[in-house]
Amino acid sequence: MKENVKQYFLKWVIFLAVGIMNIAAYGEDGSRLWLRYDLLPDSLSKSYIEAFHSVTFPENTATRKVAATELERAFAGLTGHSLYGNGKVEAASLIVGTGNEKVVKQFHLEKELDRCGDEGYVLKTITINGDKMTVLAANSDAGLLYGTFALIRLMQTGASVNNLDIVESPKYQLRLLNHWDNLDGTVERGYAGLSIFWNQQEDSANVHQRFVDYARANASVGINGAVLNNVNAAPKVLTAEYIHKTAKIADVLRPYHVKVYLSVNFSSPMVLDSLPTADPLDKKVIQWWKKKVDEIYQAIPDFGGFLVKANSEGQPGPQNFGRTHADGANMLADALKPHGGVVMWRAFVYSPNDADRAMQAYNEFKPLDGKFADNVIIQIKNGPIDFQPREPFSPLFGALDHTSEMIEFQITQEYLGQETSLAYLAPLQKECLESDTWSQGKGSTVARVTDGSLYHNKITAIAGVANVGDDTNWTGHPFAQANWYAYGRLAWNHELTARDIAKEWIIMTFSHSTEFIKPALDMMMRSREAIVNYMTPLGLAHLMGWSNHYGPQPWCQIKGARADWLPPYYHRAAEDGIGFDRTENGSKAVDQYFSPLKEYYNNLQTCPDELLLWFHHLPWEYTMHSGKTLWEELCYHYYAGVDEVRLFQKKWDRLKGLIDNERFNLVQQKLKTQEKEAEWWRDACLLYFQTFSHRPIPKELERPVHDLKKLMEPKFNVKKTK
Numbered sequence: 001m002k003e004n005v006k007q008y009f010l011k012w013v014i015f016l017a018v019g020i021m022n023i024a025a026y027g028e029d030g031s032r033l034w035l036r037y038d039l040l041p042d043s044l045s046k047s048y049i050e051a052f053h054s055v056t057f058p059e060n061t062a063t064r065k066v067a068a069t070e071l072e073r074a075f076a077g078l079t080g081h082s083l084y085g086n087g088k089v090e091a092a093s094l095i096v097g098t099g100n101e102k103v104v105k106q107f108h109l110e111k112e113l114d115r116c117g118d119e120g121y122v123l124k125t126i127t128i129n130g131d132k133m134t135v136l137a138a139n140s141d142a143g144l145l146y147g148t149f150a151l152i153r154l155m156q157t158g159a160s161v162n163n164l165d166i167v168e169s170p171k172y173q174l175r176l177l178n179h180w181d182n183l184d185g186t187v188e189r190g191y192a193g194l195s196i197f198w199n200q201q202e203d204s205a206n207v208h209q210r211f212v213d214y215a216r217a218n219a220s221v222g223i224n225g226a227v228l229n230n231v232n233a234a235p236k237v238l239t240a241e242y243i244h245k246t247a248k249i250a251d252v253l254r255p256y257h258v259k260v261y262l263s264v265n266f267s268s269p270m271v272l273d274s275l276p277t278a279d280p281l282d283k284k285v286i287q288w289w290k291k292k293v294d295e296i297y298q299a300i301p302d303f304g305g306f307l308v309k310a311n312s313e314g315q316p317g318p319q320n321f322g323r324t325h326a327d328g329a330n331m332l333a334d335a336l337k338p339h340g341g342v343v344m345w346r347a348f349v350y351s352p353n354d355a356d357r358a359m360q361a362y363n364e365f366k367p368l369d370g371k372f373a374d375n376v377i378i379q380i381k382n383g384p385i386d387f388q389p390r391e392p393f394s395p396l397f398g399a400l401d402h403t404s405e406m407i408e409f410q411i412t413q414e415y416l417g418q419e420t421s422l423a424y425l426a427p428l429q430k431e432c433l434e435s436d437t438w439s440q441g442k443g444s445t446v447a448r449v450t451d452g453s454l455y456h457n458k459i460t461a462i463a464g465v466a467n468v469g470d471d472t473n474w475t476g477h478p479f480a481q482a483n484w485y486a487y488g489r490l491a492w493n494h495e496l497t498a499r500d501i502a503k504e505w506i507i508m509t510f511s512h513s514t515e516f517i518k519p520a521l522d523m524m525m526r527s528r529e530a531i532v533n534y535m536t537p538l539g540l541a542h543l544m545g546w547s548n549h550y551g552p553q554p555w556c557q558i559k560g561a562r563a564d565w566l567p568p569y570y571h572r573a574a575e576d577g578i579g580f581d582r583t584e585n586g587s588k589a590v591d592q593y594f595s596p597l598k599e600y601y602n603n604l605q606t607c608p609d610e611l612l613l614w615f616h617h618l619p620w621e622y623t624m625h626s627g628k629t630l631w632e633e634l635c636y637h638y639y640a641g642v643d644e645v646r647l648f649q650k651k652w653d654r655l656k657g658l659i660d661n662e663r664f665n666l667v668q669q670k671l672k673t674q675e676k677e678a679e680w681w682r683d684a685c686l687l688y689f690q691t692f693s694h695r696p697i698p699k700e701l702e703r704p705v706h707d708l709k710k711l712m713e714p715k716f717n718v719k720k721t722k
């Protein structure tokens with residue numbers, strides 16, 4: 001057979017095989033996430049075939065193997081061609097290797113490699129004797145893995161690969177997912193089925209493939225660690241049985257450079273081995289943890305460390321024994337230190353008798369600054385309360401000068417509509433990361449406070465509470481996949497824009513067609529603000545039903561329950577107005593921020609509208625910057641939120657036929673549900689607040705569709721099923 005006929009034949013065999021595999025195995029059920037690798041339009045695939053007609057990729061380690069396999073799989077899917085090298089540098093048009101390998105050394109990329117650090121990569125087009133070739137170089141296998149996925153992403157998004165000059169390195173050392181997965185297989189605040197880690201027969205082939213796909217997805221965006229169990233940790237996770245299970249998961253994730261971590265219960269020595277105390281200064285307790293940590297590292301030599309929720313929401317902690325957070329964290333840190341492990345100690349704390357829950361984390365942790373071991377990092381939720389649709393950033397950011405601080409975002413949509421709502425979270429995360437703390441003067445953003453560029457933190461890290469479950473499409477709502485993706489991309493580089501990330505995700509996940517991209521992007525970019533508007537506009541927060549955190553219940557009072565679990569504590573609606581006074585005249589929470597921010601929040605003239613009722617309690621007739629009264633402004637925001645969801649529906653309906661019916665229909669159905677939920681939120685909040693404001697809903701707005709009495713019946717807030 002002539003060479004070109006052979007090539008042609010081979011192309012079609014590969015193309016058909018990949019196509020059949022894809023359709024048979026996946027359909028468009030969302031299981032392939034953004035790693036779909038379907039055939040690109042001809043013009044694009046041709047340019048990639050030309051650019052990468054063969055590859056030199058020495059596969060001498062497990063990580064290189066998976067990277068090379070991924071590249072081959074992606075290339076075959078995207079272009080219909082196979083990608084394989086003949087091993088000779090002269091003939092290869094894509095050369096992959098670390099800086100100390102001969103094939104790469106000849107290109108003198110030392111300067112670029114210096115900027116890559118441990119995990120970064122260089123992707124560079126080099127012309128030698130008139131021949132163009134692409135070099136993917138790094139200082140480690142991990143860098144090669146990330147560079148491989150970056151190259152795949154370029155092809156997936158249709159970018160030119162002819163003049164590459166990319167040098168990348170991640171902004172944070174540890175880029176983690178926190179899974180709130182319980183050992184019984186349920187997932188706390190999980191809306192996409194059961195746990196992928198604990199619910200299954202871990203030996204079955206299917207589950208193995210699920211772990212592999214999970215690891216691929218993480219590696220593709222640069223996530224390099226996963227805490228496998230709930231922060232409300234069952235002590236059982238430290239038994240031999242569970243260490244063994246964890247080790248098996250670690251084995252699958254390892255080639256993809258994803259380390260495993262565990263959440264631990266501070267009372268574990270008491271529960272598991274009947275020690276009379278878990279006092280962190282008790283010798284036997286110290287010994288117990290050392291032994292336990294040694295046992296873990298025996299099974300998992302690259303184990304990452306512990307995440308700890310202590311003295312929070314009923315979880316035990318060092319304070320039970322008269323010790324401090326620092327005593328507790330340092331004891332665990334000591335045990336982990338010889339193995340290179342870290343302790344992520346959460347600052348999510350609040351107590352029932354606190355006058356202002358928003359202040360407690362700062363109050364407890366600020367006095368401990370400088371007292372933590374150097375392998376401890378304080379994990380702080382983005383806002384001072386709890387992952388609300390909008391909060392100011394936590395005042396702890398920048399307040400600990402001598403302690404490493406990390407940020408915790410929530411990817412699962414506990415407070416943003418759970419699995420029925422389209423809520424693209426990158427704008428929320430960017431808003432927080434770009435907030436200026438002023439801790440070291442102007443430009444001390446939360447991003448810089450946490451990424452080490454301002455304080456030279458010993459460890460830098462970022463965490464996202466995962467939205468992954470065993471649903472076929474991983475995340476319940478097809479658009480929720482974007483939040484996993486975007487979190488990873490921002491963890492790698494918080495300077496990327498939310499829009500650019502969304503755009504690449506849409507192209508990879510749905511379509512290259514601009515007819516589709518533009519409206520889908522617009523929906524995503526507006527989605528978070530729509531939710532803020534119909535749930536908690538103008539700085540309101542925590543108006544949801546207690547326990548399941550689903551649906552509005554601004555009226556909720558429960559005898560015997562803690563006040564700070566319930567909405568009235570937060571909105572403080574009364575005849576005289578609405579909002580939580582955190583100014584100098586109120587709880588003084590503003591004082592926890594640096595100047596000039598505290599003055600800015602304290603002053604009604606400068607406090608931004610979107611945080612107004614977070615910091616101020618104001619009369620219903622208060623005149624807003626817009627000239628409207630506060631009551632009118634509230635009404636307009638609630639209605640605008642509902643209108644946005646209706647607009648999303650219209651936009652989406654017009655996209656029919658541009659993508660597969662399977663995902664189109666699912667999103668369409670979810671948007672319908674979201675519209676109902678938006679109306680429910682709007683009516684519940686406005687009608688309830690109206691009982692205090694005694695003002696009419698402006699005439700030009702439509703009438704509420706609900707009756708307040710009915711909404712207040714407990715049966716209304718029953719968790720929907722999927």
Ligand code: GCU
Pocket residue numbers: 188189231232309313348386414549
């Ligand atoms: C929220 C959430 C809980 C979770 C807690 C935490 O309160 O509703 O389910 O345990 O945050 O972050 O620890």
